[in-house]
Amino acid sequence: MTRYPMTRHHDIRSYPGLGPLSLVFFLWLYLPIVVVVIYSFNDNRLVSVWGGFSGKWYLVALENKALMSALEISLKVAVISTTCATLIALLAAMVLTRAPNLKFRRVSETMVNLPLLLPEIVLAVAVLILFSQLGLTNGLVKLVLAHTAFCTPFAFLPIRARLQGMSLDFEEAARDLYAPPLTAFRRVTLPMILPGVFAGAMTAFVMSMDDFITSNLLNSGGATTLPVYIFSLIRQGTTPELNAISTLLILASLILATLVLILNARAMRRG
Amino acid sequence: MSKAFRFWGLAPAWALMILTLIVPILIVAGVSVAERGAYGGFDWAFDLTSYRQILFTEGWTDALEFDPKYLWIIARTMLYALTTTVICVALALPVSYFIAQQSARVKIILIYLVTLPFWVSMIVRVYAWLIILGNDGILERVYRLFGGADVSGFLFTSGAMITGMVYSYIPLMVLPVYASVEKIDPALIEASHDLYGSRWVTLRRVILPLTAPGLMAGSILVFVPCLGTVLEPMLLGGGKQLMMGTLIQTQFGGARNWPFGAAIAMVLLAFVVLVLLINARRMPRQSEIGL
Incomplete structure (x- = not known):
């Protein structure tokens, strides 16, 4: 230097x-x-x-039935919300990066990212009141709806970055060779943005698994997620079992984070 | 790209956000001016009691008396969020500067190390501080080991809450600040030095102005979630020192005063929108997420 x-x-x-x-x-x-x-x-x-x-x-933790059922709920909610959020984000990102002269482009981007801009407690209260007005009682459905909403921007940002970063030449070549739009997407665009899609999906998954504020407020009807259950344990006092549970969670987060980092690095090198 | 896809590609995102964000927030606004229900919940009848309750309390004679109890909670929220932001700036600036001076390989590793704790579950990170600061916890033991008096009571203080908040949100400050610091041309710093600028003058006149966009972005990213934070005041503050987030939550839990909770949520939302609007006016082109 x-x-x-x-x-x-x-x-x-x-x-x-x-x-x-x-x-x-x-x-x-x-x-x-x-x-x-x-x-x-x-x-x-x-x-x-x-x-x-x-x-x-660790043995005590693994034999804890309430813990395991909370983990099951969290995984169910996270898998369904991540899938929905990633699909919604992928569609939106395709339109927002590829459609020329799009009307409402700016406001659409704000819309997709809205959950990032507003404090979570306000959003949590808002969906709580909405669900009570609608008379929705299924705890799992409530969680999936709320989680899908706040996971979408986390899935959207890496996918959009990847779409913006890749050269348009490949898609043009596919079009020149008379590939129908869907084929061009499936055979050319999707393979190229896959690292971004995975990174986005995994970030969304982690955000859903980690969420406390929304899940705690919506906690009802046997839909206690892992963080909410851990919170109730902490309220009862610190125990070594809690440390073992936390350590397992830390391990899982570190593995996921490293995977995302590797995917991002690879995506950048190719782009 | 076909017209149909332009519409149907964006429709799910719009539908999701309108259904789970826009409409619900409008309902919250409605509930905040509704009447408190007899058995919790609320009744649709226009009533400004909730907003009045923020400032006044009804005395024995039904006369309104000014009561700053909730104003204190709002002020405390602002103060703690601001303190957290300032501490994050003070930490992130030197650390980012240090990282930017390293070789390309070390840079990647250090930035990875900064982001890594952010992936760890929020509740686990706050819980960890509970062990460290708690009664007979690590900090007390270390303090005694070095001959300190028999101290206790690190936990359930404003210091504990702010420590937890800084720890929770510091990566959101380091990343944008680092992005700014990394872009600074070393020639500018050399030029400042050649013109007899001391390190202090260089910091103040060259480095800080060039880092301003990153500092601003980082401050928003830290300040906004701090305003609505819930876990730190509940676990590290022991629930004794309410902040706006915890106040809202209790209204929908034990206290069961939905209209009042909705009113506080609207106040919080107003502050956040104000911060975002000021930021959008200051740097109109720097928006990554469309605001």
């Missing part, structure tokens, strides 16, 4: 203390996660008193 040799001390771009400060920042960022993971192996019933290494809390 620098065109003439400079020792670090005289590098005008560096400020004193930046390195140590950043180090402390990263330690602080990971301290809570590391603490939870370490204490999940604590043999003692008391969370903060170390009683030796043990994996027994």
